[in-house]
Amino acid sequence: MNSLFTCILGDNELDEFKINIKDNTTDIQETIGLYEVYNYVLNKLGANSKCRSCKEGN
Numbered sequence: 001m002n003s004l005f006t007c008i009l010g011d012n013e014l015d016e017f018k019i020n021i022k023d024n025t026t027d028i029q030e031t032i033g034l035y036e037v038y039n040y041v042l043n044k045l046g047a048n049s050k051c052r053s054c055k056e057g058n
Helices: 011-016 034-045
Strands: 005-008 018-023 028-033
Touching: 005 034, 011 018, 018 034, 028 034
Parallel strands: none
Antiparallel strands: 005 018, 018 028
C-alpha cells in the first residue's frame, strides 16, 4: 500500500488515550497521545504550516 505511517489503536491504547504510530520509512514506532497525531504527522512530513483545508484562526 506504500503508506507512510501505520497506526495501531487497541483497547489498551484507548484506555490510556494513546496511539502507537509507526513511521514506515524508518521502521521506528512510538506511542503518542491521540491529540498529538496531527502535529506528529505534520512534523514527520516536514510541513511547517497549518492544514490547507482549515480556515485561518481555527
